[in-house]
Amino acid sequence: MPLLEAVMRSVSGESGLYMPEKIPHMGDSFFRNIRGMSLRETAFRIIESLFGEDVASDVLEKIVDEALNFEIPLVSPGKELHVLELFHGPTYAFKDVGARFLAGMLGHFASNLRREITVLVATSGDTGGAVANAFSGREGIKVVILYPSGRVSRIQEQQLLRAGSNIMAIELEGDFDDCQRLVKKAFADRELNEKLVLTSANSINFARLFPQSVYYFYAWAQIEEKDKPVCFSVPSGNFGNLTAGLIAKKMGLPVSGFVASTNINRSVPLYLETGNFLPHPSFKTISNAMDVGNPGNFRRILHLYGNDLNRIREDISGFWFTDESTREGMKELYEKYSYIADPHAAVAYLGLKRQMEKVQCNGIFLATAHPGKFPEEVMKATGLNVALPGLHNGAGKESQHVKAPADFGFLKDLLYSSF
Numbered sequence: 001m002p003l004l005e006a007v008m009r010s011v012s013g014e015s016g017l018y019m020p021e022k023i024p025h026m027g028d029s030f031f032r033n034i035r036g037m038s039l040r041e042t043a044f045r046i047i048e049s050l051f052g053e054d055v056a057s058d059v060l061e062k063i064v065d066e067a068l069n070f071e072i073p074l075v076s077p078g079k080e081l082h083v084l085e086l087f088h089g090p091t092y093a094f095k096d097v098g099a100r101f102l103a104g105m106l107g108h109f110a111s112n113l114r115r116e117i118t119v120l121v122a123t124s125g126d127t128g129g130a131v132a133n134a135f136s137g138r139e140g141i142k143v144v145i146l147y148p149s150g151r152v153s154r155i156q157e158q159q160l161l162r163a164g165s166n167i168m169a170i171e172l173e174g175d176f177d178d179c180q181r182l183v184k185k186a187f188a189d190r191e192l193n194e195k196l197v198l199t200s201a202n203s204i205n206f207a208r209l210f211p212q213s214v215y216y217f218y219a220w221a222q223i224e225e226k227d228k229p230v231c232f233s234v235p236s237g238n239f240g241n242l243t244a245g246l247i248a249k250k251m252g253l254p255v256s257g258f259v260a261s262t263n264i265n266r267s268v269p270l271y272l273e274t275g276n277f278l279p280h281p282s283f284k285t286i287s288n289a290m291d292v293g294n295p296g297n298f299r300r301i302l303h304l305y306g307n308d309l310n311r312i313r314e315d316i317s318g319f320w321f322t323d324e325s326t327r328e329g330m331k332e333l334y335e336k337y338s339y340i341a342d343p344h345a346a347v348a349y350l351g352l353k354r355q356m357e358k359v360q361c362n363g364i365f366l367a368t369a370h371p372g373k374f375p376e377e378v379m380k381a382t383g384l385n386v387a388l389p390g391l392h393n394g395a396g397k398e399s400q401h402v403k404a405p406a407d408f409g410f411l412k413d414l415l416y417s418s419f
């Protein structure tokens, strides 16, 4: 499937789970030189190896530079214990990298198509903010974001409502499942898809997922003493981030293994244990961006390993944790290492710790959200008051804000009446 089609047809159904037929190997000279490369250069080389045939180098370079305009530091609280901080982007969630890269790619396609593209996305919180921010003010693209009324945090709602005039935030009278149901319905609606160029921005979209492979290379390059192999623990929900790590390994990154760390939404750790994948409705936890009972990228992981459970087990261990353990993890990180983690990062830390009891490795856990996004939990665990450094408001302009019933006809009319 050509890249444009894969990126555009990224609906939540079967056809959206695009995977490249061949994943390129980065080659030995790349790994010899990677230590001297900047984040942007590393990213460009990796992304070009996969997208270079479809998008001109100078365009790709610009998209990468715009997407990665913030730091991704590797911090080392302990010997052989490292944290890759992915939360220094404009919305303080790791979703910024993928969303910004996708926005750049779609912007490029919109100008080639000479047609306006409508991005439709349902959010329970973080995704919407990152997507709204990334697409803010982008020419040729309108973004429609559905979120459940009264169920996103104040900060998250602010990020949706102050993103710019090409963003429409629909506050739905319903829950997240209603939002998702309407979005699915829209993608399945023939008439709507004939009239509009409709695409999605969820993590099923390959152009949102793949740039995340970059972090793993970049983090690996910064570990100086490689007497022990490097292992990664990934706090996982929909499993896009972990899939990106597995792709990095396929591209030649010498990683000894990955840890799939989850909260009690544990269908993947249970699959690794029993060989049975049993999706379930999601349970609410304090690491709420990982409250996913049926991870959309699970089939991509199966595909990468040809459905071979034994090979999957060689590369991925799975551990899951309750909210109580998560709070203890936050406390321990602070007391032992003076490191302040948010609940998602704490889950990753706990998974890494379990792995390092079994396997000798230089451990890196991924911190996916700024602790200042979860001030109450941080206060409970550490007694500290943490705040966000300040909110970025996209273009600083108001979004379109509509309150709507959970009704498909209503949504359709909104989509037609251009804004």
Ligand SMILES: *Cc1c(COP(=O)(O)O)cnc(C)c1O
Residues within 6 Å of the ligand: 093, 094, 095, 126, 127, 203, 235, 236, 237, 238, 239, 240, 241, 242, 289, 290, 344, 368, 369
């Ligand atoms: C989305 C998210 C995750 C889960 O990432 P997946 O790629 O869906 O597994 C973890 N932590 C935070 C803070 C997130 O926003």
